[in-house]
Amino acid sequence: MKPPVLSFDLGGTKILAALVLNSRVEFRDYSLTHAEEGPQAVIEYIFKAIDRVLKESGLDITQLHSISIASAGAINTKNGIVTLSPNLPGWQNIPLAEKIQKKYPVSVFLLNDANAAAIAEHRYGAGRGTRHMIYITVSTGIGGGIIINNKIYEGASGGAGEIGHMSLDAKGPKCNCGNTGCMETLASGTALAKEAKRRIKGGEESLLSGMVKGKIEKITGKEIGEAAEKGDVVAIASINRIAGYLGVGLVSLVNIFNPEMIVIGGSVAKLGERLLSPARQIVRERAYPLHASAVKIVPAQLGDDAGIIGAAVYAMQQKPFKPPTAL
Ligand SMILES: [Zn+2]
Structure with missing residues (x-):
């Protein structure tokens, strides 16, 4: 049997760790991030999760393929550094991969959580069989990942796919990223509420x-979704508004990338067709017909496991990682 990857999904509130081999996930370990305690404390929680998963599974660290972390924020994948993460206060240029590798003698990989989910949905989820696919997670914020020719597009420094920070309205609301009118400020769960x-x-x-x-x-x-089911006008109008902005964002993506599929995940995507149907309609009306006719806009399939599965797939594709200081 191939050695599994110990995968992490590091979010602003929760840490999910598990052993992952292909799409199989075992020994899931949930803990709280306690992000407010700062990077060093969070790293200690990650160490504890590694120890728990190893203990539960009976595996030794040398029996792992690697440790791979899908993290929120802007990630320098090449150097394993969290450069900035709005949901993890104090995380600026934290060499997370190196810190873990100092304690655990194994390759450590790091990538953006939405990029990881994109990889997972492409390999094992809704995007199976496509060559050019875009993944968008609509939650408190909006993240994304771009698959071109079956591979995640990382960009110059590993930061590609920040679809939530595509400007839709130059004079729109202020965004956490410092810009204004980003898709995240107009089409996220936060915007919906x-x-x-x-x-x-x-x-x-x-x-x-x-x-x-x-x-x-x-x-x-969650409440807005329930109220919409009961025909509540405010809930339905609010969903239609964010679906409209989502659609406008999709039009740009469709015209620029001409993807075969756009996969929509994240907690807000649980609204299902209430969100997707108006967004699709806008793509049909506004995108180039050539492009609009090629694209399917579908819900994600892997749920909360997408991040850890994608982190494992990514790790399996990489050469063993050496942090810069260890060269
Ligand atoms: Zn922004």
Whole structure:
């Protein structure tokens, strides 16, 4: 049997670790990131998760193919560095791969979490059999990954695929990245909740008010999805608004990349056709017909495992990693 990869999905709130071989995932280990404690503390939590998975599985570190981490943020994949991560406070130029490799004698790889999910959906999920595919995760924020000729497109420094930071409105809302009017500010789960709250505060009647017992600030995508199912006008209008912006973003991607498929994942994608159908319609209306007719826009299939599966596939494709200081 081939040695498995110990894969991580490092997010702002949760850490998922597991042993992954192809699409098989075993010994899942969930823990809290405690991002507010800063990088060093989070790295210690990662060490503990490595130790737990090894102990549970009975494997020795030398029996692993590698450790591979899908992390939120802008990742320098070549050097294994988290250069910046808005959901991980204090993470600036943290050489995560090197820090892990100093403690564990095994190759360590690092890539962006949405890029990892793109790789996984392409290999084992909705994008199987396609050659040119784009993955978008619509959640609190928006991330993405671009597969060209069956390979993830990494760009000059490993940062490609930041689809959430495509500018849709130059005068739009301020984004966490410093720009304005990014797709993330207009089409994310955060934007969805913001729109519903704005309408309710403006006096529109909605089931949502009762669902959160009048605590409007507590409205999230989940409640909006439930209210929409019951025909709530505010919920439906709010979803249509973000679906519209998502569609406009997709038009640019379709025209630029001419992909065979766009796979949409993330928590907001659980809205299903309510989100995808209006977005598809806009692509049909606005994209070049040649391009629009070639693309399928479909939901993701791998759910929460996409990050760890993709990190493992990526690791299997790489040469053993040596951090710069160890050369
Ligand atoms: Zn942005």
